[in-house]
Amino acid sequence: MSLLKTVGLRASYGQVDVLLGIDIDVSEGEMVVVLGANGAGKTTTMRAVSGTIARSGSVVFDGQEIVSQSAESIVRLGVAHVPQGRGTFSELTVEENLRIGAYIRKDSIESDIARWYETFPRLEERQNQRAGSLSGGEQQMLAIARALMSRPRLLLCDEPSLGLAPLVTQELFEVLKNLNEQDGLSVLLVEQNANLALKVASKVYLLETGQVVASGSAEAIAGDERIRKAYLGG
């Protein structure tokens, strides 16, 4: 069953059209990856879904049209966005970052905090430090944990591997994979590291200058000679 479906999604920055009509479909419990070169419109696609930029076309989440809704209301429907560059609150402590992540919730959040500390022990060690003092990898963990605090049904994750050591990246992908397989969390992932992304994703969209130029199962894309050459480094 389709959880997120965009049809003819368009967006622009001023006069420059960045998305020229994107069709993406994420089923319930699926992990989908969006690949593409710099400037292809990957980040803009994520922002258009979460509502942080003006966009047109159609975005249906869980049967509801959200293309004209604000970011504040879209997160309430169950879409959490981990933005590119992490977007943690540098002046707030690690724990405060997690608490504000649950802003939309009215129920008790203590067990959630405990759970993400268990998943990311390094965050627990640094719970009273300001987020700005964390290393890049720790900040990325915090950004993901903060997004999960809202108990989303769909996680938008924008280049979690950016600027991280390979080992830390692997650890993060392991966590994402577990969340997807064990908790049934749907994930829409943007990645530059195609080889890694293809290992965890079930479906792939390939973006080029604001359009989807290829899509299919991870195996099919990985097996396509032409795509391998262009995007996966042979």
Next chain:
Amino acid sequence: MERLLQYIFDGLSFGAIYALLALGLVVVFRGTGHLNFAQGEMAMFCTFIIWQINDWGVPLILAVVIGMVFGFLLGAGTEATVIRSVAKKSPGGVFVVSIALFLGLNSLATMIWDRAEGYTMGSLFPNKPLDFVRVLGAEWRYKFIGVLVVALALMGLLFLLFSKTKFGLAMRSVASNPESARLVGVPSGVVLASSWGIAAAMGALSGALVGGINGQLTPSLMFSVFIYASAAATLGGLDSPGGAVIAGLSIGIGEQLVAGYIPGWIGQDLKLSVALISIFVVLLVKPSGLFGSLKVERV
């Protein structure tokens, strides 16, 4: 010794008022990154509202509460209408708008409450000639003690609001990263309007306290107070509430000491310059203020 203590007592009370207004500046600056130059005039205008309501027969303390509510609405309304629409287009425009508000509110007050000699403003605290306690020989007037207690209590409440409540956390998150705040569902518009509202309500209270100490109300009520308050905010660090309080109290005491001990060539007339020169020196040495934080971030 007596004299010194006297200056410190008086200085603390004035300083508490500067701190209150300076905190308003800090709340707005942390929330939106803007300096609200109309903060003092908003406070003055609210004080006239308080005077007017009191003049209609409402007890002063109730009038002050109504005035603070009016201040909240004035501040929040200003942010939600003019400031927000201008800030989107040009950050520098907010500076111009707040100057315009400064002049506009001043003219409006002069127009409505037009009387050259001003109006008699009541004090919230006992203010007869013998209403004081003697501490080590120095007179501590009840109205000064009252001002200090009220100002410190409000600062305490504000501190609790910021550090212990969900709303305070939301305010700090908007100040830290507005886009991420929206992504976690914080209604940033409501939060920004509220921070302007809280600042203006604090201004209304400080205006009522200044008016009570002076016993007189004119449209120039907050003029020098605002200069001291902005000095306190700059000195303490524009993003540091604690710094604003400490700097406000220090400036209050410093003002009394300078005016008292060097009366000949500085006295009442030049004490403002002494404050400004010391700020100039501090900013040269430490540009983010004494307690302000430089933005440090690992990437």
